[in-house]
Amino acid sequence: QVQLVESGGGLVQAGGSLRLSCAASGRAFSTYIVGWFRQVSGKEREFVAVIGRSGGSGFAADSVKGRFTTSRDNAKNTVFLQMNSLKPEDTAVYYCAANRVGLLSVDDSRYDYWGQGTQVTVSS
DSSP states (O other), X not given: OEEEEEEOOEEEETTOOEEEEEEEEESOGGGOEEEEEEEOTTSOOEEEEEEOSSSSXXXXXXXXXXXXXXXXXXXXXXXXXXXXXXXGGXXXXXXXXEESSSSOOSXXXXXXXXXXXXXXXXXX
């Protein structure tokens, strides 16, 4: 089992950057695939990016491709989401999630463990 805690959210102007962190506690974090999702109140949760167990694989949603990148430091049990060129439409609560079994997935139902979320607000 793994527990996840996101941090790094906040208020930023359009065009700015933020780096979110997802810190994990528990064993064998390097065996987990980690995904990032976001949700706006009243809307469905949306896939943002995913990273493989070693950090050597992963991909991002078309809406953030070229602006957001994800990385991980397994020695520190932490995954990062670097968000550049932020737009007002990126405003949402961002969640990290972990999945020990299976392949990289955009489907949030595939993920077993979730953090509490961190708010990102981008002003125009």
